[in-house]
Amino acid sequence: MPTGTVKFFNDEKGFGFISQEGGDDVFVHFSNIEGTGRRSLVAGQQVEFELGQGHKGVEANNVRPL
Known part of the structure; x- marks a missing residue:
């Protein structure tokens, strides 16, 4: 499973980007973050x-903090 570091996340808009280890940045939407309650x-x-x-290309799914 790929890992990375959150580069940017906008709580108000509910999206951001993850810097992949050894790859391009990946879009992440709050709905793809694992957990209950407020996902950020x-x-x-x-x-x-x-x-x-995703609709506009590759995106991160089933995102879990380490």
Whole structure:
């Protein structure tokens, strides 16, 4: 499962980007973050995720903080 670091996440808009280790940045939407309640990420946070095809290209799915 790929891992990476949250590069940016906008709580108000509910999206951001993850810097993949050894790859391009990946889009992440709040609906693809695992958990209950308010789902958010913080810049610099380490995460693992699955890659999937979104409306505009590759995006992170099943995102889990490490």
